[in-house]
Amino acid sequence: MVQSTTLTKEVEAAESYTARIFETVKKRNPSESEFHQAVEEFLQSLVPVLAKEPKYEAAGILERLTEPERLITFRVPWVDDNGNVKVNRGFRVQFNSAIGPYKGGLRFHPSVNGSIVKFLGFEQIFKNSLTGLPIGGGKGGSDFDPKGKSDNEVMRFCQSFMSELQKYIGPNTDVPAGDIGVGAREIGFLFGQYKRLNAFDAGTLTGKGLNYGGSLTRTEATGYGVVYFTQEMLQDKADSLKGKKVIVSGSGNVAIYAIEKAHELGATVIACSDSSGYIRDENGINVATVKQLKEQERKRISEYTTHHPNATFVANGDIWSLSADIALPCATQNEINADQAATLVKNGVIAVAEGANMPSTLDAVAVFQENDVLFGPAKAANAGGVAVSALEMAQNSIRMSWTFEEVDSHLKSIMKNIYKNASATASAYDASGNLVVGSNIAGFLKVADSMLTEGII
Numbered sequence: 001m002v003q004s005t006t007l008t009k010e011v012e013a014a015e016s017y018t019a020r021i022f023e024t025v026k027k028r029n030p031s032e033s034e035f036h037q038a039v040e041e042f043l044q045s046l047v048p049v050l051a052k053e054p055k056y057e058a059a060g061i062l063e064r065l066t067e068p069e070r071l072i073t074f075r076v077p078w079v080d081d082n083g084n085v086k087v088n089r090g091f092r093v094q095f096n097s098a099i100g101p102y103k104g105g106l107r108f109h110p111s112v113n114g115s116i117v118k119f120l121g122f123e124q125i126f127k128n129s130l131t132g133l134p135i136g137g138g139k140g141g142s143d144f145d146p147k148g149k150s151d152n153e154v155m156r157f158c159q160s161f162m163s164e165l166q167k168y169i170g171p172n173t174d175v176p177a178g179d180i181g182v183g184a185r186e187i188g189f190l191f192g193q194y195k196r197l198n199a200f201d202a203g204t205l206t207g208k209g210l211n212y213g214g215s216l217t218r219t220e221a222t223g224y225g226v227v228y229f230t231q232e233m234l235q236d237k238a239d240s241l242k243g244k245k246v247i248v249s250g251s252g253n254v255a256i257y258a259i260e261k262a263h264e265l266g267a268t269v270i271a272c273s274d275s276s277g278y279i280r281d282e283n284g285i286n287v288a289t290v291k292q293l294k295e296q297e298r299k300r301i302s303e304y305t306t307h308h309p310n311a312t313f314v315a316n317g318d319i320w321s322l323s324a325d326i327a328l329p330c331a332t333q334n335e336i337n338a339d340q341a342a343t344l345v346k347n348g349v350i351a352v353a354e355g356a357n358m359p360s361t362l363d364a365v366a367v368f369q370e371n372d373v374l375f376g377p378a379k380a381a382n383a384g385g386v387a388v389s390a391l392e393m394a395q396n397s398i399r400m401s402w403t404f405e406e407v408d409s410h411l412k413s414i415m416k417n418i419y420k421n422a423s424a425t426a427s428a429y430d431a432s433g434n435l436v437v438g439s440n441i442a443g444f445l446k447v448a449d450s451m452l453t454e455g456i457i
């Protein structure tokens with residue numbers, strides 16, 4: 001499972017430990033392929049640390065890290081506009097609180113199940129650790145699909161969802177935010193119901209509207225952060241975004257602000273997508289049009305061509321078949337497989353940074369790395385969103401609001417630090433340039449060392 005150059009006794013022992021843990025995870029969580037994938041990627045990176053530091057195995061750190069502290073599943077009944085009773089399933093995984101209260105988004109999408117929530121929650125532990133801020137790992141959501149629902153239906157669903165979730169969250173316990181299908185509208189309804197059942201406590205949720213405790217730059221943070229991270233990877237090779245051709249998948253929150261920042265830094269984004277296909281605009285995607293279609297009108301990306309007749313829409317097309325210098329997957333998990341990665345390489349891609357969570361399969365990551373493509377893994381590259389969420393919590397605590405420029409400047413320096421930490425850690429463990437290894441180890445050490453000092457809990 002793990003490659004190493006010198007197969008010493010310690011390395012063998014570490015490999016056998018990670019293999020045992022992976023088998024247990026598969027047995028305990030059968031058919032949860034996304035969760036298995038996230039754990040496998042993580043364990044593959046840890047062998048050098050475990051070989052050097054037997055204290056982690058002695059304290060059962062991996063056994064405890066791979067088992068959520070708590071997994072909550074609940075019924076979410078609601079009534080649609082025609083008076084029909086509907087039932088969805090709600091989830092919250094409180095994965096690890098070694099370094100702070102659980103923190104992570106809520107996803108509303110028909111594909112949401114225990115495996116998806118666990119993979120996202122597991123990744124969140126190390127992503128949050130990498131930000132350098134005191135936040136533990138959690139995630140949640142529902143198989144509810146907001147697409148095609150009226151505002152009233154979404155409101156009734158959110159009220160029912162929060163009526164149950166509010167028992168388990170709070171500013172010092174667990175602080176949810178948005179993710180796929182959960183944007184400003186949903187956060188508003190969720191916050192309203194929390195307040196109605198408890199009290200006004202701005203620190204309960206992040207991604208709030210600016211009028212009631214939200215932070216400037218939170219909307220932009222994940223997308224901007226991915227581009228800041230890409231810029232760091234390029235700068236280390238004496239290169240920049242200037243003049244680069246970029247493809248961004250998705251056209252939601254992360255994608256929109258990745259496009260905006262890439263353009264600001266001199267690149268041209270020539271394509272973006274949604275689940276129905278992709279649009280291609282060689283003049284550069286007009287981000288104002290995408291915002292209007294997606295943030296305001298809730299329309300499909302295909303409508304872009306009615307505003308820009310020079311652009312083309314390819315229904316069910318594969319956005320990764322296009323040629324570009326940089327690829328920023330910002331839609332969903334496993335959207336790039338090994339064949340698509342090979343096509344990107346053949347077409348000249350030099351850098352890939354993951355805006356979405358786990359958008360590349362394990363094989364796809366291997367293709368990028370074997371071909372010396374600069375590769376920024378999700379837990380490092382998209383950590384800007386949760387980092388600014390933590391800054392929103394800080395502003396809520398001190399009852400102050402910082403300016404856009406102040407938060408953006410914190411975001412920039414956090415992304416720079418994450419890059420430097422991941423890169424330096426990779427070099428320290430004999431894996432120079434491998435940001436997957438660097439991010440996993442750096443994220444792990446802070447959490448594992450905290451767990452060691454907190455006793456067996």
Ligand code: NDP
Pocket residue numbers: 178179180181182183222249250251252253254255273274275276330331332333355356357382383385386
């Ligand atoms: P949004 O709901 O705003 O947008 C999601 C976009 O991805 C939409 O364009 C959607 O298309 C597309 N998409 C979703 N699921 C699929 C699918 N199964 N197949 C094809 N396209 C799909 O979500 P976000 O932008 O917030 O999130 C995107 C990714 O970024 C997720 O992986 C999320 O976990 C990750 N992320 C988000 C953060 C945030 O702050 N929002 C923070 C860190 C990571 P359609 O509308 O057709 O479904």
